[in-house]
Amino acid sequence: MESEQSIAQDDFSITLNDVFIPERLHISHLSFSAGSLTHLMGQNGAGKSTLLHVIAGITPLLNHDAVSFNGLSVNAMSRHRCLLTQNNHNAFGLTVGEIFSFYTPYHEAPWEIEKVLEVNQFITRDIDTLSGGQQQRVQLARCMMQVWQMAESGQAILLFDEPFDALDLAYQIQWLALLHQLKWLGNIIIVAHHQLMWLNECGTDDVLILQVGQTQLFGNVAEQWGAQCLIDYFGINAAQIPVHLR
Amino acid sequence: MNARPVALLLAIGTTMLLVLLNLFSHPAILSDPVEQHIFMQLSLPVLLTAILVGSALSMSSATLQVLLNNPLADPGIIGISSGASLSAGMLIVGGIIPSSALVWGLPVACFIGALLSSLLIFRLAQRLQLTHASVILAGIAISTVCAAALAWLYLFGDAQATRNLTFWLMGSFEHTHYPILGIAGSALVFGMILLVRERSHLNALYLGEHNAHLIGVEPRLLTRKLLIICALLVGVSVSIAGSIAFVGLLVPHILRRLLGRDNRLIIPLSGAVGAALMVLIVNINTALSGVILPVSLLTASIGGPIFIYVLYRGQMFATQFGGRHGV
Numbered sequence: 001m002e003s004e005q006s007i008a009q010d011d012f013s014i015t016l017n018d019v020f021i022p023e024r025l026h027i028s029h030l031s032f033s034a035g036s037l038t039h040l041m042g043q044n045g046a047g048k049s050t051l052l053h054v055i056a057g058i059t060p061l062l063n064h065d066a067v068s069f070n071g072l073s074v075n076a077m078s079r080h081r082c083l084l085t086q087n088n089h090n091a092f093g094l095t096v097g098e099i100f101s102f103y104t105p106y107h108e109a110p111w112e113i114e115k116v117l118e119v120n121q122f123i124t125r126d127i128d129t130l131s132g133g134q135q136q137r138v139q140l141a142r143c144m145m146q147v148w149q150m151a152e153s154g155q156a157i158l159l160f161d162e163p164f165d166a167l168d169l170a171y172q173i174q175w176l177a178l179l180h181q182l183k184w185l186g187n188i189i190i191v192a193h194h195q196l197m198w199l200n201e202c203g204t205d206d207v208l209i210l211q212v213g214q215t216q217l218f219g220n221v222a223e224q225w226g227a228q229c230l231i232d233y234f235g236i237n238a239a240q241i242p243v244h245l246r
Numbered sequence: 247m248n249a250r251p252v253a254l255l256l257a258i259g260t261t262m263l264l265v266l267l268n269l270f271s272h273p274a275i276l277s278d279p280v281e282q283h284i285f286m287q288l289s290l291p292v293l294l295t296a297i298l299v300g301s302a303l304s305m306s307s308a309t310l311q312v313l314l315n316n317p318l319a320d321p322g323i324i325g326i327s328s329g330a331s332l333s334a335g336m337l338i339v340g341g342i343i344p345s346s347a348l349v350w351g352l353p354v355a356c357f358i359g360a361l362l363s364s365l366l367i368f369r370l371a372q373r374l375q376l377t378h379a380s381v382i383l384a385g386i387a388i389s390t391v392c393a394a395a396l397a398w399l400y401l402f403g404d405a406q407a408t409r410n411l412t413f414w415l416m417g418s419f420e421h422t423h424y425p426i427l428g429i430a431g432s433a434l435v436f437g438m439i440l441l442v443r444e445r446s447h448l449n450a451l452y453l454g455e456h457n458a459h460l461i462g463v464e465p466r467l468l469t470r471k472l473l474i475i476c477a478l479l480v481g482v483s484v485s486i487a488g489s490i491a492f493v494g495l496l497v498p499h500i501l502r503r504l505l506g507r508d509n510r511l512i513i514p515l516s517g518a519v520g521a522a523l524m525v526l527i528v529n530i531n532t533a534l535s536g537v538i539l540p541v542s543l544l545t546a547s548i549g550g551p552i553f554i555y556v557l558y559r560g561q562m563f564a565t566q567f568g569g570r571h572g573v
């Protein structure tokens with residue numbers, strides 16, 4: 001079903017040119033290189049989800065060569081690229097094990113993912129009977145398992161839309177640590193979220209701020225991110241900034 | 247342990263057993279040429295129709311349920327069968343084609359009718375973002391309108407035209423003959439083979455279009471293809487056996503409950519179990535010798551109470567209402 005196409009390590013990157021979706025997204029140029037972790041930030045409706053869907057290749061664009069992945073076909077991409085979307089409901093009461101086997105090459109989470117997210121205990125459970133946070137752990141694991149073989153060799157693109165939702169702090173910390181390991185392996189990781197506090201902990205990562213569908217800021221967190229960004233891009237008064245974010 | 251081949255063989259074995267059981271109702275079949283003739287001309291077409299229609303309806307239902315993301319979908323309940331019945335009625339009562347051409351005209355007309363009503367219900371479900379319950383309600387509305395239109399048609403048309411109203415609304419295996427069975431049977435077998443070939447892709451649709459796309463399955467293309475195949479199976483089934491309700495709801499639902507949601511197993515097994523169930527109904531009719539009951543009378547008698555029981559337990563709507571699923 002899938003070709004054996006794979007990405008050559010040295011020119012592994014994602015490039016966007018002239019991506020335009022009326023009233024949702026307008027990006028003239030954007031490039032993500034191998035071994036990067038980007039925090040995609042912005043207010044509600046800024047276009048974060050849309051951008052992730054565009055990069056994942058599931059939003060059709062008028063300009064077909066607007067997003068390039070070293071010439072991979074859609075089928076081959078499914079082995080390299082995953083995206084955690086915000087809505088993953090089903091009406092059939094699927095078990096966690098079924099979700100894993102239908103959407104990934106595994107029947108249970110590999111050890112590295114299991115160690116962080118602890119999901120294999122739920123294998124026989126109907127996912128709807130799990131709590132919100134437990135479901136989120138399952139979906140995170142499912143998403144990473146789809147591309148795990150490639151991720152281990154640093155050839156994956158991992159995209160996450162609001163992964164921290166409902167996740168306990170302990171899991172947020174462990175999972176972020178796993179992401180950094182994957183980053184050092186050479187994978188491209190983009191995480192859209194609202195947890196501003198993590199930016200202070202992730203100085204070596206990149207930050208991309210969107211506002212009304214346009215790039216406002218893109219660069220190294222330590223160099224670019226500061227309390228001023230909250231005032232400039234998040235509509236917060238200087239006096240309102242919480243102490244831990246100053 | 248792999249339960250797949252075991253379950254499939256078990257279901258096919260049951261069908262064969264039931265067919266043999268039917269043979270025994272002709273005690274002298276091996277020696278008496280008259281009995282043999284009766285079996286070949288009367289019983290065999292009925293059995294073949296039952297097997298074909300039972301498996302086609304169950305398989306297409308199992309597929310439609312995943313496409314509509316709704317475990318309650320059944321072509322009889324959501325109006326696909328009645329769409330087919332209505333277009334058959336229009337063809338017959340309208341006298342558009344000579345009755346000699348009905349052999350192929352009926353399957354084609356029923357296919358078109360089924361296709362139109364399935365597109366309608368699918369668009370409604372997709373565009374209006376309807377909840378599970380309202381998709382079913384919309385389907386019941388379509389079904390009711392088609393049935394009413396069909397009844398009016400018969401009121402104004404020749405009531406004895408080829409097949410009666412009960413046939414189109416309640417179903418029967420007793421109206422087939424070899425010529426139409428040849429055409430309809432090939433179409434059904436063709437459709438079922440296509441469905442079995444696509445069964446593993448169907449698993450990708452459980453978590454919605456985006457997630458299917460992400461693992462390399464083109465959801466719109468797949469959905470379109472599968473909808474057309476389902477309409478073919480339901481429409482052609484209606485053309486030889488009328489509207490049969492509840493089989494499609496019953497069979498996949500019970501199988502999923504017992505064996506899980508993997509369509510690689512559920513789709514072919516639904517076909518085998520659906521066939522067995524329909525042959526069982528033929529046998530019940532044979533045993534009642536003299537009275538031929540409409541098929542839907544029997545399927546609804548078994549399926550209706552189970553439908554209510556499932557609704558009562560709240561299992562099918564558990565996701566929507568955030569309740570708890572049964573195991």
